[in-house]
Amino acid sequence: MKEKVAIIGSGLGGMASAIRLKSRGYDVTVFEKNHQVGGKMGQIHTQGCRFDTGPSVFTMPELVDQLFAEAGENPDDYYRYKKLDLSCRYLYEDGTSIDAFSDPEAFAWELSKKTGEPTDNIHRFLAKSRTIYNLTADLFMFHSIHDPKALFTFRNLKALMQFGKIDAFRTMHQSNKQSFQSEQLVQLFDRYATYNGSNPYQIPATFNIISHLEHNMGVYYPEGGIYAIADAMRRLMKKMKIKIHLNQPVRKLVPEGRSIRGVVTDFGEDHFDHVISNMDVNLFYESLLPDERKLNKTRKPEKSSSALIFYWDIEKEFPALNLHNILFSEDYPREFEYLFSEKQIYSDPTVYIYISSKAVTGDAPRGGENWYVMINAPEDTGQNWSQLRREARKNIIAKINRVLGTQIQQHIGHEQVYDPPAIESHTASYHGSLYGNSSNGRFAAFNRHSNFSRKYKNLYFTGGSVHPGGGIPLVLSGARIVSEKILRHEH
Ligand SMILES: Cc1cc2nc3c(=O)[nH]c(=O)nc-3n(C[C@H](O)[C@H](O)[C@H](O)COP(=O)(O)OP(=O)(O)OC[C@H]3O[C@@H](n4cnc5c(N)ncnc54)[C@H](O)[C@@H]3O)c2cc1C
Known part of the structure; x- marks a missing residue:
């Protein structure tokens, strides 16, 4: 008989986990408290306009494409996107206007023309961001750092040996200040700390990988706006016959021994073999499975x-x-x-x-x-x-x-x-934080909640408030970590 999976929340992490597991034969049910899927990736309509309400910058679209491939579908049949030629226009009060062209060469020339910064500095900076990404992505983004089996692979150990190269011992601002002569460029590159809700004067320079995502890999935009991504995933889930219960909050979980026995909604209690929470982990321990000790731990990091x-x-x-x-x-x-x-x-x-x-x-x-x-x-x-x-x-x-x-x-x-x-x-995000915990501090990555419970063997976590963190690419990566763990029957 097919194993039954309950997913609490239809944010990107919840939907991505649902698609991955259903495509491997699991019987998946998604419970969503809102009237529409997508969570933070929402949209509203006013009398005259449509607005995306949450994310607006779309990087690493291949992570969305992979979901469609897993399901044996062509993403083009669901949504289309293109790389932006111009990722952002930066305006300063002194009248300087800088266009961030997607072509790194054109971008470097633009920065140099507008601020006098030597183009070599820009190329050197982007090359270093690429190196840091190549050293850290596999370890911190694509695997669970709480799972010794996944952590201690040869590749990851090799990356750990090169720890000195990932610029973890100074802040993003300190690094940018040493990389650029122009104060305007320091500010431009410092801003990437805000892509995960952090402070450039505290976040480790390792997070300069964010500018690698934007300037080396590119910023993309879906036809129809950002909500087109959530809507494409919704249509795929519908086609796959994943059960989606909108307006149906999960009220509590019922533990029994080392397992979660039941999922309780307003319609009663149901049994599932696996339960994945896509909701904010602080609110999870506050309401669904009250646990004062866990709550103190998850609330503590900034x-x-x-x-x-x-x-x-x-x-x-x-x-x-x-x-x-x-x-x-x-x-x-x-x-x-x-x-x-x-x-x-x-x-x-x-x-x-x-x-x-x-x-x-x-x-x-x-x-x-x-x-x-x-x-x-x-x-x-x-x-x-x-x-x-x-x-x-x-x-x-x-x-x-x-x-x-x-x-x-x-x-x-x-x-x-x-x-x-x-x-x-x-x-349903704790204190309205956009990306769960901040990354202000060298050990912030290690303070995030893991993708699985140590207490209950059929309970998993995905989404921006747990490892590897918030933002579209990380959340999709977290969903893959969780799904693979369930598929490997490891927990
Ligand atoms: C204003 C804003 C701007 C952002 N900008 C960007 C950006 O430009 N680029 C980028 O990559 N990222 C951006 N992000 C971050 C990105 O949107 C999030 O990291 C990502 O969408 C979070 O996905 P998630 O899987 O954590 O689920 P969430 O989006 O957090 O969704 C969780 C879902 O769970 C549901 N839920 C909660 N409790 C229950 C319950 N008890 N029962 C049933 N359902 C429940 C909620 O209703 C919600 O639908 C932004 C976020 C915001 C808010």
């Missing part, structure tokens, strides 16, 4: 940052902007002090503007644009969010007006706002 996002229907077109745009703060160290030490929002925040209507006709009415305007925000520790929202909105508008020479407030139609408490309630 959480990644959250976000304050305004979704604006803009009644005008702005040719000066691209799909992804960054308007940098003039005082980056201060911005991060506010975020991580004071748990507040700085008055001159770095503003990210993502305009999917630049690539997806129909995401905004003709003559208008859909602006997803995001600043980094601290995790929710009980701040006065209505006051912070009000002040941040005023400061963001002032910044946009200064940098773009406009009066943006005159062009904002409908507005919707997500702050950290809203992100927590919509996506």
